Amino acid sequence: MRTIQTPKEIKAITFGLMDPEEYREMSATKVITADTYDDDGFPIDMGLMDPRLGVIDPGLECRTCGQRAGSCNGHFGHIELAAPVIHVSFSKLIRRLLRTTCRKCSRIVLSEEEKIGIKDRYKRAQGLILSPETVAKDIVRMTKKHDFCPHPECGAQQYDIQHEKPTTFYEVQDVLSSEYSNLILGAMQPDTEDETSTGVSPQELSEITKIPIDRINQIISGEFRPLEEDRIAIQKALKVDLTVKDANK
Ligand SMILES: [Zn+2]
Ligand SMILES: [Zn+2]
CATH class of the missing domain: 4.10.860.120 (RNA polymerase II, clamp domain)
Structure with a gap:
């Protein structure tokens, strides 16, 4: 038996x-x-x-x-399966992990002081009203404040992560608008609301941004796409945003 x-x-x-x-x-x-x-x-x-x-x-x-x-x-x-598939139960967690870790060095996007603060909070949370879930949400909220990785030897720029259901995650990056020359020209015009405004001449723009005048002219005419640091300098000088959001899927 x-x-x-x-x-x-x-x-x-x-x-x-x-x-x-x-x-x-x-x-x-x-x-x-x-x-x-x-x-x-x-x-x-x-x-x-x-x-x-x-x-x-x-x-x-x-x-x-x-x-x-x-x-x-x-x-x-x-x-x-012919290709890896994301387990649907983990899609939320994956987005959270992607958002809270550095895209270059993979460490959590928090400074040393912030980490100590979170650890203290977490210790207190165990057995208290504050749930670990709340602490996790706090971490997400804190990491979102960092546009750059806070680890001194890394410092990589971070992008927002969007989730397209069911299983696509992509970074949202700011890329140079194809309209960049028109945007720059528009921003160089005198302010119509302000009579004292004279606008910005290409020569002046060159002086403010330290970009050679020849290059400025090429950028304005659309012949040359400004490099990252030139774009940032022009944006600062003219208070104009030359970027559009692009989904890096
Ligand atoms: Zn059998
Ligand atoms: Zn990093």
Whole structure:
């Protein structure tokens, strides 16, 4: 007679994710086709009715446990995905992690003092009304204030992360507008609301920005796209935004 062992005590149950290799080891067969039966009515190997997954036909035996329908409980198979897919339950967490870590050095985008502050808060949060979730939200809020990585040896610029459901994440970057020459010309015109305003001449713009006059003329005519630092200098001098938001998918 079969003896059934019952567990006496369960201390804890943890839920987590298994490694793809664990799934493959557990799997009775890989399923590679959505077909079920062949022309003679037999289950197709590595199809959805592969006999290693269990059988429903009374005349067949399960090829994993040897039992017949009714005695065999069935066995898991697996499908290899053609490309990595984001687990939907983690999409929120992934966005949070992308937003709170540096795109270059992968460290959390918080200064040393901020980290100490958060650690203190977290210690106090355990067992108190303040939940770890609240602390996590605080971290997101604090990291959002940093446009640049606060770690001195890194300092990389950070971009906002947008999530397009279900599984696309992209950075939103400011890129040079294709209208940059018109935007610059417009900003160089005298302010119509202010009679004392005389506008900015190309020569003056060159002096303020330290960009050679020839280059200024090329930029204004649209012949030359201003480099990053020149764009920033022109934006500052003319108080104009030459960028548009671009989704770097
Ligand atoms: Zn079986
Ligand atoms: Zn960094």
